[in-house]
Amino acid sequence: MQTNLTLSEDEMWQAFTNKDAAYDGRFFVAVRTTGIYCRPSCPAKPARKNVAFFADCDSAEAAGYRACKRCHPRELLLPAEALAQDTVRWIEQHGHARLSELGSAMNVSPFHLQRTFKRVMGLSPLEYAKSLRVQRLKTALRGPDAQPTRSTDAIYEAGFNTASRAYEQLDAIGMTPSAYQKGGRGMAIAYGLVDCSLGRMLIAGTPRGLCAVYFGNDDAELERELRDEYPAAHIERHSEGTWMTWAQAIAQYLLGAQPYHSLQKLPLDVQGTAFQARVWQALRQIPPGQTRSYADIAQAIGQPSATRAVANACGANRVGLVIPCHRVVRENGDTGGYRWGIARKEALLVAEHR
Ligand SMILES: [Zn+2]
Structure with missing residues (x-):
């Protein structure tokens, strides 16, 4: 029998027979006939005459036993909290989590990771990763920065690999990027019309940025185009306002008086898929x-x-x-x-x- 064992052989055998996880880490069971050693909770159930008990993995391995592939006794060396914390950090950094991938990153079996993480965190690693993504996505979509790439950036920042997966996730919570402000619902749009080198130009924007720049010959047609595009928005024609600054920048660029860079700096408020x-x-x-x-x-x-x-x-x-x-x-x-x-x-x- 091995040294360093504080439990009686009967108690250990009893724990092993009961698959009692409370004893996991306190001793290990080796099976002479298979050359494998297990944690007490392992479902493998050899005859008592074939088992030997060890205080730790190292001594079992020193005696020539290999770790069981069902119960992964080595993983007991990682305290549950530390494992859960490392996993959280990994998910937060990488933003996604396939259980097998997480397992190899943490150097433990997917099964052990799943069980330990759930015990510590109250939800599975995948559920955690999902809630984190949805949370980040919501934050990003509702954030104050209005850029044309907002939806995309949000999705990628939120850690989705592809937009389609983002849609699936968002569908699950009753929202899609394009439906987020469908038809411009909730938007307050002010617009104006000016001449430019391309004819008439309609410039429209919200307090957050430009939402439309159209070119044409007929004011009424351009206005109709705007209302068709944003049927649910509150739209008003203004004789002055921020739109004039934007219109000026565009007109200047068209005349070659400003570099394109000056247009790239204009704030945008554009929703799309x-x-x-x-x-x-x-x-x-x-x-x-x-x-x-x-x-x-x-x-x-x-x-x-x-x-x-x-x-x-x-x-x-x-x-x-x-x-x-x-x-x-x-x-x-x-x-x-x-x-x-x-x-x-x-x-x-x-x-x-x-
Ligand atoms: Zn085992």
Whole structure:
């Protein structure tokens, strides 16, 4: 019999027979016929005459036994709290958690991790990771920064691998990024109309930033376009306000009096699907004077087969010029479509090329 054992053999055998987890870590049971050693709670049940008891893993292994693959006796060396804490830290850093991945990161079996974590934290590692993501996503979506990429950034900051997974998660809590402010519900939009080198320009915004920049020839048509786009919003025409500052920046850029950088600094308040937001963000990376194909953008957002969806997202852009959808052209070099007319697109491309 081994030294350092404080329990009687009968008590240990009894604990082993009862699979009593309360004894886990206090002794180990080795099975001579299999050469394997276990924790007391292991479901393996050999005959009493074949077992030997050890005080710790090291002495069992020194005697030539291997750790059981069912009950992973070595994992008892990690105190439950420390393991749970390390796991929390890992999830917070990596943002996602597959149980097998977590297990190997923590160097314990997925089963042990699951059980220990749940005992300490009151929920499973996956449930914890999920609640953390949802919490971060909600915070980010409701945050004060209004950027066109807001949904996407939020989703990625919240640790989702793909937008589709984010949607699944959000569906589960009754919300999607695009439905978050559907039809502009809750938005207070002020707009104005001015002349510019492309004709008439409608500029609309909320207190958070630009939500529409349209080009056309007819004020009434442009106003209708705005109301169609934001049917649930409170919309008012203003003779002055922040929109004028934005309009000025755009007009100046069109005249070549300001670098594109000045438009990139304008605040945006644009809602869209996560996919649209990714496309719009990619558009903003195209320097003036250059063009990309729809396939290039699809590639840039990591969805090379989504060329058609990219074209749709470009077409759904409601902040002309500031989100430069005009810099996306057909693969074969054709100008391609433009929400505000091909002539305007060509004029913009020519002007920016100079
Ligand atoms: Zn075992």
